Amino acid sequence: MPGSNYDRDLTVKEGFVLSKFLVKWEMILVYILLALNLVLILFKTDLYFQAGTVQSIINAGLDVSPMVLGMVFILLLGDIDCSVAAQMIFGGMVTGLLMDKGVPAIIAVICGIIACMCCGAFNGACVAYLKMPAVITTISTAMLFRGIVEIVLGENSLKNFPAWYNKIGWYNIADIIPLSALLFIIMGVIFCFVLHKTTFGRRAYIVGNNPTCATYSGISVTKVKMQIFILMGFMAGIGSIFFIGRMGGGVSSSMGTGYEMTAIACAVLGGVSTNGGKGKMYGPIIATFIMAFLTYTLGLLGVDPNTKKIFTGVILILTILISTVNKQMIKDIKLKLIYHSNKNIEAINYRTIDFVKEKKAEIVEIKKSGAADADKKIAAINAEIEAAKKECAEKSAAWWAEQKADAQKAKERFSK
Amino acid sequence: MKNLLKSRNTGLIVVLILLLIVAGIVTPTMFGVQSLISMLQNNSVYALLAVGEMCVILTGGIDISIASQLAFVGIVCTSLSCSNPTVPGIVFVLLGLVLGALCGGLNGFLVGKLKMVPMICTLGTMYIFRGLAFVVSGGEWWFAVAYSDTYRNWAIARVLGLPAIIWIAIIVMIIAGFFQSYTTAGRRIYAIGTSRESAAVAGVNEGTVTLYAYIICGALTGLAGMLYTANYAIGYYGMAEGFEMTAIAICVLGGVSITGGKGRMDGVAIGVLIMAVVTYFISMIPGMSVWQKALQGAIIIVAVAINYFTERSAAKQALKERGALI
Numbered sequence: 001m002p003g004s005n006y007d008r009d010l011t012v013k014e015g016f017v018l019s020k021f022l023v024k025w026e027m028i029l030v031y032i033l034l035a036l037n038l039v040l041i042l043f044k045t046d047l048y049f050q051a052g053t054v055q056s057i058i059n060a061g062l063d064v065s066p067m068v069l070g071m072v073f074i075l076l077l078g079d080i081d082c083s084v085a086a087q088m089i090f091g092g093m094v095t096g097l098l099m100d101k102g103v104p105a106i107i108a109v110i111c112g113i114i115a116c117m118c119c120g121a122f123n124g125a126c127v128a129y130l131k132m133p134a135v136i137t138t139i140s141t142a143m144l145f146r147g148i149v150e151i152v153l154g155e156n157s158l159k160n161f162p163a164w165y166n167k168i169g170w171y172n173i174a175d176i177i178p179l180s181a182l183l184f185i186i187m188g189v190i191f192c193f194v195l196h197k198t199t200f201g202r203r204a205y206i207v208g209n210n211p212t213c214a215t216y217s218g219i220s221v222t223k224v225k226m227q228i229f230i231l232m233g234f235m236a237g238i239g240s241i242f243f244i245g246r247m248g249g250g251v252s253s254s255m256g257t258g259y260e261m262t263a264i265a266c267a268v269l270g271g272v273s274t275n276g277g278k279g280k281m282y283g284p285i286i287a288t289f290i291m292a293f294l295t296y297t298l299g300l301l302g303v304d305p306n307t308k309k310i311f312t313g314v315i316l317i318l319t320i321l322i323s324t325v326n327k328q329m330i331k332d333i334k335l336k337l338i339y340h341s342n343k344n345i346e347a348i349n350y351r352t353i354d355f356v357k358e359k360k361a362e363i364v365e366i367k368k369s370g371a372a373d374a375d376k377k378i379a380a381i382n383a384e385i386e387a388a389k390k391e392c393a394e395k396s397a398a399w400w401a402e403q404k405a406d407a408q409k410a411k412e413r414f415s416k
Numbered sequence: 417m418k419n420l421l422k423s424r425n426t427g428l429i430v431v432l433i434l435l436l437i438v439a440g441i442v443t444p445t446m447f448g449v450q451s452l453i454s455m456l457q458n459n460s461v462y463a464l465l466a467v468g469e470m471c472v473i474l475t476g477g478i479d480i481s482i483a484s485q486l487a488f489v490g491i492v493c494t495s496l497s498c499s500n501p502t503v504p505g506i507v508f509v510l511l512g513l514v515l516g517a518l519c520g521g522l523n524g525f526l527v528g529k530l531k532m533v534p535m536i537c538t539l540g541t542m543y544i545f546r547g548l549a550f551v552v553s554g555g556e557w558w559f560a561v562a563y564s565d566t567y568r569n570w571a572i573a574r575v576l577g578l579p580a581i582i583w584i585a586i587i588v589m590i591i592a593g594f595f596q597s598y599t600t601a602g603r604r605i606y607a608i609g610t611s612r613e614s615a616a617v618a619g620v621n622e623g624t625v626t627l628y629a630y631i632i633c634g635a636l637t638g639l640a641g642m643l644y645t646a647n648y649a650i651g652y653y654g655m656a657e658g659f660e661m662t663a664i665a666i667c668v669l670g671g672v673s674i675t676g677g678k679g680r681m682d683g684v685a686i687g688v689l690i691m692a693v694v695t696y697f698i699s700m701i702p703g704m705s706v707w708q709k710a711l712q713g714a715i716i717i718v719a720v721a722i723n724y725f726t727e728r729s730a731a732k733q734a735l736k737e738r739g740a741l742i
Contacts (some may be wrong), residue, residue, distance in 0.1 A: 080535060132720050135478060135535050136674045139661060140716035147710025154706055261539060273535045306550035306653065313543030320532055320540075 025271040027337070029286040036293040044300055048251050055178045059170055061292020063239070065184045067263040068270075069191045070235030070282050073228045074407040075267050076195075076208045078136035078276025079127060081229070081389070083119070083142035088147045088235035091116035094250040096158030105162040113237030119145055120233020121226070128225035157252035161244055169245025180242060203286040206227060208276030256406040260370035265358075266291050267315050274320075342403055345396045352392040359385050424671045424726065428686045433689065446700055452733075453578065458586035459692035461486075461644045463685075464662035466593045466638035466670075468520075470684055472631045473667050474609045475595070476676025477527055477534035479495040481657040482637045484545035485519045489641035491553045494563075494651035501564035505646070509570060512642030513635045519545060520634015521627070528626030530581065542660075550653040560649035571741035581643050588636065593681030606631050609676030665716045666691050673723060 021027065025078045027327070040048050041394045047053055067084045072077050097111030099105065126137045171179045195201035203224050211221045243259075244251060268274060269291070270284030294315075339346040359381050366374050367380075441445050445450075455582055472479045493508045493514060519541075526537045589684030596602040604625045607615040616622055647653045670687030693703040698704045698711065 046608070126717065126721070130724060132717075132719055132724055133639070133674050136668065136720055137717065139480075140713045140720070143661060143709050143713030144717065145713075147707070147713055149604065150706045151710055252446070252553070265538070266538060274536050306548070306555075307547050309543040310547030313540040313547065315524065315533070316543070317537060317540035320525075321530060321534055 001245075003269065005050045017226060026280070026286060029270065029290060033286060033290050036290065040293070040300070047300070050151050051175070052172070055176070056170075057179045057292055057296045058178045058289070059172075060246065061295060062178075062184055062260055062288065063169075063243045064262050064266065064291075065180070065288050066238040066242060067232075067259070068233045068266040068288050069281070070232040071263045071267045072234050072270070072272050072279065072281060072284050073195070073204055074134075074193070075264070075272045075274055076204045076276060076279060077225060077228055077275075078208045078224070079238055080234055080264065080274065081123065081134065081138045083123060083138040083145060084232065084236045084239070086142040086145035086149075086255045086265055087119040087233060088243055088259065089149050089251060089253065089256055090119055092240040093149050093152060094099060094162060095240070095244075095336050096251050097152070097208055099160040099162070100158065109162065109241065112240060113234060116237035116240065117230050117233040117337060120230045120236065122228040123233075129224040131401045153251075153253050154253075157250050158169030159250050160264065161251075163251040165241060165245040165249055167245070168241060169248070180245075185285075188281070188285045192285075195281045197362065198229070205277055208278075208369065210277075220334040250255060258295045262312075265312060268316060269319050282370055298303045339396075340400055342399055344399050348392050348395055352388050355388050356385050425683055425686060426661065426672070428683065428690065432686060432690050433655060435693050435697070437538070437702075438547060439693060442485055442619075443700045453582075455463045455692055455696045456582050457579045458583040459619040459695075460579075461689060462646065462659070462662055462666060462691065463585040464588055464640035465659060466666040466684055466688055467589055467681075468633035468640075469660070469663040469670050470600050470667050470681075471592075471596075471605060471680060472633045473664070473672050473674060473677055474605050474679060475626050475629045475702065476609045476612075477626065477629075477684075478610065478664070478674070479520075479523060479538045480522060480660045480664075481519075481542035481545055481634055482663060483656045484542045484549065485516060485637045486492070486641040486644060486656045486659060487653060488545040488549040488552070489515045489638040490645040491549045491653060492547075492654065493535040493567075493642045494558050494645045495552060495556075497564060497567045503565075504565075505566040505568075505570045508642055509639065512638040514638070516638015516641065517635040520630045520632070520637065523632030523634065524627035524710065528621060528623040546653070547584070553653045555653070558645075558651040563646070563649045568646050568649060569645050569679065579647075581647055584639075586645065588639075588679060589685055592632075592636075601625075601628070602616050604676055604740060609678075611663065613679075632734045657692055661716075662691065664711070665719070666713060668716055668723065669719045671723065672718065673727065678727070 007069045037048075054269075071081065071084065087088070090113040096117040098108035098111055103111075123134075123138055123141055126132045126141070128132045168180055168183065172178055172181065195204065203214070203219055206217065206219060207221050208225045213220055243256060247255065247361070266287045267279075267284045270279070270282075270287035272284060274277030290394065294311070296310065298311060299305070335343070335346050336340060339349065363378050363381055366377050454471075465486070469479060471480060489512050493512050496502065496511070497505075497508050523538055523541055526532045526541075527534050569580065570584075571579065573580045573618065575583055598604065604615070604620050607618065607620050608622050608625050612622055615625075644656065666687040667679065667684060668674060668687075669690060670679065670684035672684065692713070694715070698708050
């Protein structure tokens with residue numbers, strides 16, 4: 001029937017499945033967050049329920065938050081940006097210098113953000129137009145930007161920043177809701193919308209998944225990359241406001257080293273794949289809070305800040321390992337360890353397992369129906385299962401022996 | 417002659433000579449024999465790191481944990497040698513090699529066998545090793561008085577007029593160059609860096625080759641860690657921060673392609689010399705030390721861009737020679 005393809009119903013009919021929802025990565029992150037809170041409540045009950053503790057944990061941990069949102073986009077492209085911390089300090093320096101010159105606060109802040117966007121554009125131009133690898137480009141631009149700050153500031157630090165910077169860092173609305181958390185969540189909602197519901201966000205996914213495919217679909221890969229790197233610069237500029245606010249209004253060239261790693265760690269912990277094209281915006285938002293609580297919990301439990309680095313590293317590696325373990329990998333490991341890398345043995349084992357499953361389902365059905373000769377039928381099926389298992393074992397053993405003999409022969413031949 | 421003109425190394429040597437001339441005009445004191453030797457002595461650690469990093473970059477990976485590895489191994493060697501000053505230094509050289517190989521093995525296992533992304537994996541281990549360095553040292557600092565002579569002699573003893581550390585760096589570079597160019601194992605590193613798929617089809621076990629590339633990198637880093645502490649006679653957990661960038665910069669400068677499979681030891685050797693002259697030159701001019709970071713960053717960017725353009729034009733040239741229509 002011509003045109004039947006167009007009549008087909010193409011809507012996804014998955015619906016809401018509770019069991020699947022509960023083991024989603026985002027939900028696991030929520031559990032981790034709750035578990036961390038539980039640990040804090042159990043070990044530091046008084047402190048936890050004191051006014052202001054939770055707020056200060058959140059305030060202290062959220063200085064990287066704007067950069068996490070931008071980093072998600074960068075990672076979705078399959079790129080990485082190691083220069084965000086340097087960009088942040090660079091933007092802060094521009095704002096601080098302009099404030100020192102007596103420029104109105106709002107203009108100084110906007111100039112700082114624009115400076116960050118220029119840094120982002122420089123990265124973007126190198127990565128998108130010159131097609132240089134993002135890792136090495138951003139590592140070296142990080143040195144470049146921080147080096148410029150070092151040249152300009154030397155050993156000095158800038159102290160002159162708008163008063164509302166501090167408020168963003170530490171103010172709590174009605175003493176309950178931290179202002180930084182509120183702003184972060186508002187930004188998060190905007191970013192969720194942009195990533196999941198707009199053409200721009202979907203383009204980031206397709207460019208990350210398959211740039212060639214994106215080109216053939218009429219998407220300018222270079223343009224998308226450029227836009228996203230500039231967006232990252234913008235978020236680094238916003239990040240400088242959060243950061244300086246939390247640091248109590250001061251910038252020097254050595255501040256904020258390692259923040260790019262925290263931002264990347266948050267995004268990766270949130271389930272964004274570093275190969276590009278995979279990940280959602282909700283995960284990293286929760287992961288940012290996890291990082292905040294984790295740092296504080298470790299600090300409270302008496303772990304020294306340098307030892308904390310070990311935890312950060314282990315967590316980073318473990319989360320990525322967990323996300324790389326999938327069905328195919330388990331199958332490969334099974335093939336190697338149990339089935340002696342022999343595809344025939346693997347195939348017959350899988351076939352037997354399927355066969356046994358089928359027969360067992362039959363038994364259950366027969367039991368349900370309650371027919372007169374149920375016992376007899378079940379016995380027959382059981383015998384069948386046994387036979388199949390026996391055959392499988394015999395054949396596997398035979399093939400394994402054959403393979404060993406072959407290997408032995410090959411060894412002998414090559415040793416001559 | 418034509419090949420010589422086209423070769424990238426010729427360009428690098430010209431740059432090196434120009435740099436030396438400029439440096440000689442601006443700071444004539446630089447050309448004393450002693451100052452040149454001390455320049456080489458201080459950059460031998462970078463040479464070792466760059467050789468190790470080169471092995472990893474050739475596979476198409478990157479290892480940004482080497483500075484932390486260096487600090488960790490250096491701290492372990494230092495603390496053991498300071499508590500047992502009678503043990504001969506060779507023990508610690510071997511210990512450094514083995515410990516470094518273990519650290520590299522961890523990276524190699526995660527990247528080669530468990531297929532993690534090299535950048536993220538070594539980012540994680542960078543934190544881990546730096547943390548371990550702190551745990552082992554307990555926040556302690558070691559200064560020159562704590563080091564035994566037999567330990568320090570591995571770096572500073574004069575052999576044929578040059579400090580031992582320079583000889584070690586030269587020997588390692590020669591062996592590594594031979595290994596990479598003339599042995600099966602070395603060629604396999606290039607093979608998987610050029611194309612994983614074709615290497616796998618040709619019967620190269622990609623995971624294993626990646627693993628030993630990282631182990632080589634780790635072992636050389638461990639050696640560098642021991643020699644670094646012996647050379648400067650100082651040990652603390654935060655040492656050598658940012659060295660990984662210098663090592664990568666040297667590799668890129670020497671013509672090692674960051675995407676893997678391209679680059680030779682002679683280029684890296686010239687890269688080490690150029691980096692040495694630049695950093696030494698900057699440190700000789702008063703007030704210029706703040707420029708170091710920015711200049712290094714700029715040098716890497718320019719070097720990567722030049723690498724990229726030469727590769728692209730070479731590919732185009734090859735296409736033209738084959739008579740393709742472009």
